Amino acid sequence: MSFAPNILELIARARSDLRMGVPVIMTGEGQALLVASAETMSEERLTDFRGLAPDLVLVITARRAETLKARVYDKDIARIRMPADATTRWVHCVADPSDDLMMPMKGPLAVERDGNVALHQTAISLAKSAQLLPAVVVLSLRDAGNFALEHGLTIVPASLAAANMAAAHQMDSVIHAGLPMRAAESGRLHIYRPDDGGEEHYAIEIGKPSRDKPVLARLHSACFTGDVLGSLKCDCGPQLNAALMQMGRVGEGVLLYLNQEGRGIGLANKMRAYSLQDQGFDTVEANHRLGFEDDERDFRIGASILKKMGFSSVKLLTNNPRKIAMMENEGIKVTERVELKVGENRFNSAYLATKAAKSGHLL
Numbered sequence: 001m002s003f004a005p006n007i008l009e010l011i012a013r014a015r016s017d018l019r020m021g022v023p024v025i026m027t028g029e030g031q032a033l034l035v036a037s038a039e040t041m042s043e044e045r046l047t048d049f050r051g052l053a054p055d056l057v058l059v060i061t062a063r064r065a066e067t068l069k070a071r072v073y074d075k076d077i078a079r080i081r082m083p084a085d086a087t088t089r090w091v092h093c094v095a096d097p098s099d100d101l102m103m104p105m106k107g108p109l110a111v112e113r114d115g116n117v118a119l120h121q122t123a124i125s126l127a128k129s130a131q132l133l134p135a136v137v138v139l140s141l142r143d144a145g146n147f148a149l150e151h152g153l154t155i156v157p158a159s160l161a162a163a164n165m166a167a168a169h170q171m172d173s174v175i176h177a178g179l180p181m182r183a184a185e186s187g188r189l190h191i192y193r194p195d196d197g198g199e200e201h202y203a204i205e206i207g208k209p210s211r212d213k214p215v216l217a218r219l220h221s222a223c224f225t226g227d228v229l230g231s232l233k234c235d236c237g238p239q240l241n242a243a244l245m246q247m248g249r250v251g252e253g254v255l256l257y258l259n260q261e262g263r264g265i266g267l268a269n270k271m272r273a274y275s276l277q278d279q280g281f282d283t284v285e286a287n288h289r290l291g292f293e294d295d296e297r298d299f300r301i302g303a304s305i306l307k308k309m310g311f312s313s314v315k316l317l318t319n320n321p322r323k324i325a326m327m328e329n330e331g332i333k334v335t336e337r338v339e340l341k342v343g344e345n346r347f348n349s350a351y352l353a354t355k356a357a358k359s360g361h362l363l
């Protein structure tokens with residue numbers, strides 16, 4: 001018998017530690033790192049970090065390093081040596097682009113090279129999965145086991161964590177119930193809960209679609225601003241509505257509402273991206289300046305839910321070829337792409353043009 005948390009439970013715990021500003025310990029490759037989120041780093045914690053080791057490192061993504069003109073020696077990340085007098089303000093300014101234009105020169109930034117960076121990369125993936133800015137302060141620990149015990153910190157074995165975060169998310173069905181909607185009185189809402197403690201996702205089933213034929217389907221990513229507030233900056237609200245209405249008209253379909261707000265970066269980071277867009281950057285540039293890829297979503301979640309529901313082929317309502325490729329890769333056949341072009345207006349036409357030009361969306 002063991003009450004010890006398994007790797008998925010450790011990842012979930014580590015995510016919430018980082019969000020609360022509590023450091024976690026990452027181990028593997030003969031190393032141990034004490035890791036704290038740059039975004040939630042307090043002055044007290046930074047002082048404690050300094051008390052342990054004079055040489056602190058701020059790990060950022062190669063995307064963020066590009067904006068800061070820092071050299072990248074480690075593929076997708078850069079390890080910035082923190083000056084001895086660096087404050088949390090310095091840490092936040094390097095991690096967060098909100099005042100890049102007011103303070104364009106944050107350097108010169110000295111960068112580490114050589115050595116094994118697997119733990120650093122996993123720490124960045126963990127910060128992303130916690131929907132924090134992808135930047136962490138780290139130091140090397142010698143006796144990680146005792147240190148963790150003494151301070152009550154979570155130890156995360158890095159390679160297991162990396163493999164589990166990269167693996168397709170498995171879901172469990174929680175409950176479903178009838179939900180008459182404007183679009184269709186025969187609606188049914190299903191709730192799915194990921195095994196890794198991440199956000200729940202929803203499936204809205206309309207009618208009683210056969211499991212033996214391609215079903216009219218839509219993978220919709222959450223957009224609080226568009227879906228709920230009727231924001232004119234994107235086309236999400238009209239797309240959600242049009243997809244449900246179309247399913248209602250034909251009498252059957254399935255819409256997956258995936259809680260991957262802001263193309264997977266979370267609402268707070270999406271609002272950071274919007275504030276950069278207010279400064280003139282486009283949707284892709286804004287994500288990159290924050291240190292993210294243009295699209296951080298994992299569409300395997302959608303395939304996994306469809307399989308759980310018993311579907312193996314779809315007629316997919318989308319303009320995004322990546323969604324089709326991901327479905328096919330995961331063993332869901334896309335027999336037809338059904339165009340979904342609604343809701344263009346003067347506020348989102350440049351956004352839609354950028355998605356077509358830079359992210360491969362079909363016009």
Ligand SMILES: Nc1nc2c(ncn2[C@@H]2O[C@H](COP(=O)(O)OP(=O)(O)OP(=O)(O)O)[C@@H](O)[C@H]2O)c(=O)[nH]1
Nearest residue numbers: 220221222223234260261262263273283318319320
């Ligand atoms: N990071 C970021 N996310 C955005 C921005 N505007 C909208 N989003 C998010 O983009 C996602 C759009 O989702 P979808 O409409 O399902 O996907 P899509 O890639 O446009 O593909 P289709 O609509 O199927 O053609 C939602 O998660 C929105 O929250 C933005 O400027 N920045």
Ligand SMILES: [Zn+2]
Nearest residue numbers: 223226234236
């Ligand atoms: Zn939107």
